[in-house]
Amino acid sequence: xxxxxxxxxxxxxxxxxxxxxxxxxxxxxxxxxxxxxxxxxxxxxxxxxxxxxxxxxxxxxxxxxxxxxxxxxxxxxxxxxxxxxxxxxxxxxxxxxxxxxxxxxxxxxxxxxxxxxxxxxxxxxxxxxxxxxxxxxxxxxxxxxxxxxxxxxxxxxxxxxxxxxxxxxxxxxxxxxxxxxxxxxxxxxxxxxxxxxxxxxxxxxxxxxxxxxxxxxxxxxxxxxxxxxxxxxxxxxxxxxxxxxxxxxxxxxxxxxxxxxxxxxxxxxxxxxxxxxxxxxxxxxxxxxxxxxxxxxxxxxxxxxxxxxxxxxxxxxxxxxxxxxxxxxxxxxxxxxxxxxxxxxxxxxxxxxxxxxxxxxxxxxxxxxxxxxxxxxxxxxxxxxxxxxxxxxxxxxxxxxxxxxxxxxxxxxxxxxxxxxxxxxxxxxxxxxxxxxxxxxxxxxxxxxxxxxxxxxxxxxxxxxxxxxxxxxxxxxxxxxxxxxxxxxxxxxxxxxxxxxxxxxxxxxxxxxxxxxxxxxxxxxxxxxxxxxxxxxxxxxxxxxxxxxxxxxxxxxxxxxxxxxxxxxxxxxxxxxxxxxxxxxxxxxxxxxxxxx
Amino acid sequence: xxxxxxxxxxxxxxxxxxxxxxxxxxxxxxxxxxxxxxxxxxxxxxxxxxxxxxxxxxxxxxxxxxxxxxxxxxxxxxxxxxxxxxxxxxxxxxxxxxxxxxxxxxxxxxxxxxxxxxxxxxxxxxxxxxxxxxxxxxxxxxxxxxxxxxxxxxxxxxxxxxxxxxxxxxxxxxxxxxxxxxxxxxxxxxxxxxxxxxxxxxxxxxxxxxxxxxxxxxxxxxxxxxxxxxxxxxxxxxxxxxxxxxxxxxxxxxx
Numbered sequence: 001x002x003x004x005x006x007x008x009x010x011x012x013x014x015x016x017x018x019x020x021x022x023x024x025x026x027x028x029x030x031x032x033x034x035x036x037x038x039x040x041x042x043x044x045x046x047x048x049x050x051x052x053x054x055x056x057x058x059x060x061x062x063x064x065x066x067x068x069x070x071x072x073x074x075x076x077x078x079x080x081x082x083x084x085x086x087x088x089x090x091x092x093x094x095x096x097x098x099x100x101x102x103x104x105x106x107x108x109x110x111x112x113x114x115x116x117x118x119x120x121x122x123x124x125x126x127x128x129x130x131x132x133x134x135x136x137x138x139x140x141x142x143x144x145x146x147x148x149x150x151x152x153x154x155x156x157x158x159x160x161x162x163x164x165x166x167x168x169x170x171x172x173x174x175x176x177x178x179x180x181x182x183x184x185x186x187x188x189x190x191x192x193x194x195x196x197x198x199x200x201x202x203x204x205x206x207x208x209x210x211x212x213x214x215x216x217x218x219x220x221x222x223x224x225x226x227x228x229x230x231x232x233x234x235x236x237x238x239x240x241x242x243x244x245x246x247x248x249x250x251x252x253x254x255x256x257x258x259x260x261x262x263x264x265x266x267x268x269x270x271x272x273x274x275x276x277x278x279x280x281x282x283x284x285x286x287x288x289x290x291x292x293x294x295x296x297x298x299x300x301x302x303x304x305x306x307x308x309x310x311x312x313x314x315x316x317x318x319x320x321x322x323x324x325x326x327x328x329x330x331x332x333x334x335x336x337x338x339x340x341x342x343x344x345x346x347x348x349x350x351x352x353x354x355x356x357x358x359x360x361x362x363x364x365x366x367x368x369x370x371x372x373x374x375x376x377x378x379x380x381x382x383x384x385x386x387x388x389x390x391x392x393x394x395x396x397x398x399x400x401x402x403x404x405x406x407x408x409x410x411x412x413x414x415x416x417x418x419x420x421x422x423x424x425x426x427x428x429x430x431x432x433x434x435x436x437x438x439x440x441x442x443x444x445x446x447x448x449x450x451x452x453x454x455x456x457x458x459x460x461x462x463x464x465x466x467x468x469x470x471x472x473x474x475x476x477x478x479x480x481x482x483x484x485x486x487x488x489x490x491x492x493x494x495x496x497x498x499x500x501x502x503x504x505x506x507x508x509x510x511x512x513x514x515x516x517x518x519x520x521x522x523x524x525x526x527x528x529x530x531x532x533x534x535x536x537x538x539x540x541x542x543x544x545x546x547x548x549x550x551x552x553x554x555x556x557x558x559x560x561x562x563x564x565x566x567x568x569x570x571x572x573x574x575x576x577x578x579x580x581x582x583x584x585x586x587x588x589x590x591x592x593x594x595x596x597x
Numbered sequence: 598x599x600x601x602x603x604x605x606x607x608x609x610x611x612x613x614x615x616x617x618x619x620x621x622x623x624x625x626x627x628x629x630x631x632x633x634x635x636x637x638x639x640x641x642x643x644x645x646x647x648x649x650x651x652x653x654x655x656x657x658x659x660x661x662x663x664x665x666x667x668x669x670x671x672x673x674x675x676x677x678x679x680x681x682x683x684x685x686x687x688x689x690x691x692x693x694x695x696x697x698x699x700x701x702x703x704x705x706x707x708x709x710x711x712x713x714x715x716x717x718x719x720x721x722x723x724x725x726x727x728x729x730x731x732x733x734x735x736x737x738x739x740x741x742x743x744x745x746x747x748x749x750x751x752x753x754x755x756x757x758x759x760x761x762x763x764x765x766x767x768x769x770x771x772x773x774x775x776x777x778x779x780x781x782x783x784x785x786x787x788x789x790x791x792x793x794x795x796x797x798x799x800x801x802x803x804x805x806x807x808x809x810x811x812x813x814x815x816x817x818x819x820x821x822x823x824x825x826x827x828x829x830x831x832x833x834x835x836x837x838x839x840x841x842x843x844x845x846x847x848x849x850x851x852x
Binding site: 040041042043044045046048049099102103104105107109110113114115132133135138139142146147149150157180209210211242243244245246249250350353354357358359466467468469472510511512513515516517518519520522 | 612626627628629630633639640641644645646647648649650651652653654655656657658659673675696697698700703707710711713715716718721725726727728729730733736737740741742743744777780782783
């Protein structure tokens with residue numbers, strides 16, 4: 001066995017988006033020797049792409065807002081499948097986490113009287129999103145990055161973890177490779193925080209970057225941890241659809257929060273036809289009322305354009321399917337006819353720039369063409385609400401890789417607050433756990449040897465499969481068979497195809513040498529991509545109902561029995577299998593909050 | 598799909614030990630950007646072609662390169678703005694050491710970032726901070742920076758002068774200093790450091806950095822020049838110096 005580099009820490013955090021940075025900052029503040037390991041350069045993680053804002057009931061714009069209303073909105077948006085305690089802690093702690101960033105230098109947009117301005121978003125009763133134009137994620141990642149850099153946290157950039165290490169039942173570290181040199185590196189640590197984000201690269205039309213290959217989901221599962229809610233993949237209603245090369249790039253919900261509306265090909269505001277029973281009481285049913293809402297919050301109800309994302313995405317898909325879509329297969333998102341150009345370029349400078357540069361569309365003059373794009377996975381590692389601990393001792397998870405917080409559908413803005421609240425908790429309790437362990441744990445050396453041997457196999461083959469070809473087929477399969485609308489027949493077909501791809505991936509070949517070799521990196525990423533794709537299809541098959549982001553054509557209604565369970569994925573002899581676990585019952589006082597109108 | 602054509606991309610291939618340009622003939626569809634075409638080459642011709650990228654939407658600043666000699670984000674460079682009848686050259690940023698192909702070692706920027714003294718906020722009043730929107734807009738402009746390092750790449754102080762790097766933070770970092778200096782809540786003073794160790798004086802405001810900034814930040818006009826004025830103000834202006842002394846004595850602080 002070739003020698004490899006070894007580092008020892010109390011806590012290692014895998015991933016350097018908002019959750020990872022916030023976890024590392026907290027672990028270090030607790031005195032733990034802490035490292036961040038990330039696939040890209042520091043400051044490039046997916047959080048940078050978040051546009052519209054971070055949800056927190058600060059009550060600066062609407063004093064009547066508070067954590068209870070935020071909790072209610074989150075649970076209703078998640079179709080009551082959320083872990084209530086996660087949702088409660090989230091709503092209670094988000095304001096403190098958002099204001100704390102000001103002490104670290106963040107400059108949120110301000111109200112007239114100099115406080116934090118809040119913006120409207122889908123599913124939130126009050127204007128609740130603290131933001132910086134439409135580049136909120138960039139502000140957050142930069143502030144967290146500067147904070148982390150000032151705190152003596154070791155950062156291993158462009159370093160990919162391929163396996164977690166264990167000492168018996170406990171986590172003992174992680175093993176990976178430097179992308180630059182291809183050399184292997186071992187991290188010994190009693191506590192590992194997964195903050196790896198999501199799985200969006202399993203889909204063809206996605207707002208997610210190459211990094212989103214479900215690494216943390218797969219690493220956790222392979223190490224014996226439970227995943228929950230994997231059937232719930234959020235398709236953001238508004239991604240770009242034209243030109244084809246930009247298909248899937250995100251268009252912020254802030255466009256609708258700031259007055260933009262959805263129209264079909266003939267100009268009709270079709271959302272008024274698509275208001276579900278659950279939201280009828282709080283949604284405007286005439287254009288006049290919807291328009292009035294922007295200036296009269298007390299006397300008018302919210303426009304249906306601002307329903308939760310699952311509802312809007314489904315409505316758009318139906319509209320296109322029934323032949324009322326635009327020439328490029330989307331619908332129109334129109335802010336040009338509703339707001340003056342100055343307002344649009346001031347509130348949405350990134351969107352203006354993006355459409356101008358990439359699509360030759362001036363959004364102050366013409367409507368945008370948009371359609372749903374894979375955006376977020378609600379499912380993830382099952383975690384303890386107080387500590388963010390996963391079901392394997394020593395493993396913690398925060399942000400998108402953790403499951404339960406958002407239930408069947410996440411509200412916009414709740415992801416940035418989630419990663420601050422539970423990133424902090426994961427770092428805090430990861431450090432505490434590491435302290436309690438005291439002695440170093442040791443992974444057996446054959447664990448590392450086996451992982452390393454397996455990782456270089458793509459170079460041993462003189463001929464075999466092109467990993468890019470396999471990835472493309474996987475993305476096509478997930479897009480067409482495990483997409484927004486699902487059936488048993490298609491899901492079974494998807495599992496068949498994924499099985500074949502899994503087999504073919506064992507023949508994936510890498511050309512050249514180990515120096516910064518994207519083909520080889522992809523061959524390795526395919527393992528986690530295939531695993532998360534398979535478990536998504538398995539979970540979608542198990543949930544025989546339509547709820548939130550899961551729409552089953554063969555089970556079009558919500559089934560109260562499925563409202564009482566999470567679909568759980570576990571492994572047996574290395575193979576994933578599906579199970580169900582009852583939800584924690586919602587305490588009466590919180591139930592009353594949720595049922596309040 | 599409307600319009601496909603074939604173009605030649607002349608890509609620099611190699612590593613720290615050397616390399617050269619290689620031609621790749623490749624199909625291009627309308628609406629595509631340079632990064633799309635690089636990805637097609639990866640998927641079909643050269644799987645080990647090293648390219649750094651993330652968001653493909655001009656928001657992360659990973660995919661910087663020199664396209665036909667111009668420093669650009671490859672994800673925001675539309676193919677139809679380039680003359681497709683001639684080979685299109687794509688080369689790595691020249692100011693940073695090559696790792697492989699289009700990927701360079703940009704650790705210089707991260708090392709310089711570590712040397713920036715952290716934000717030092719005023720104490721938080723019980724009712725929270727209040728700031729007027731107009732007082733934070735300049736700093737918000739600097740915060741648009743996506744750290745693509747194109748400004749560092751074109752800065753002639755370091756582009757062909759490796760020896761200047763240890764004592765020159767470069768435009769990206771000057772913007773970071775400016776952001777702290779102009780932050781309404783920050784109490785630090787980094788002017789001496791800027792002049793003595795970060796090489797602010799070496800910048801002779803040719804504005805190359807501002808020209809290539811994909812975020813259109815007015816790096817020179819709004820960042821570097823005001824910083825230079827503040828430094829001069831601190832160092833040489835006797836009236837300002839006297840005024841500060843008196844003020845400090847009144848507030849009982851030592852310099």
